[in-house]
Amino acid sequence: MSAADARTRIVAPSVVRGVGLVFCVVGIAGMIITSIADSINAAIAFGFVGATGALALLLVGVLVPAVERAASSDMAMSAEVKERVVRLVAAGADEDEVRAVVKAATDLGRRSGGG
Secondary structure: OOHHHHHHOOOOHHHHHHHHHHHHHHHHHHHHHHHHOOOHHHHHHHHHHHHHHHHHHHHHHHHHHHHHHHHHHHHHHHHHHHHHHHHHHHOOOOHHHHHHHHHHHHHHHHHOOOO
């Protein structure tokens, strides 16, 4: 993981998974206990706790792989751009001018909503 990723990551996915699992277990146990005690409102509340845990597990399971795929794709694309710059410079292009064009294209892409 790069330093930028470490700074932007708020909570590790394993922590979210652990908390989601705890919510699921507490929700199920709470529903069982409060149902036996004939407290329907409390059983419904614990059901919401369990559902929240299940939703957290579902979201982490779907979003984390998608974000990791996008990050690896970005790294591959940046390596390709770097290699193209090296080839252009080797072919005789002015390195400062090529890098300025790449920077301008990157800025344009960011402003137009491309990343």
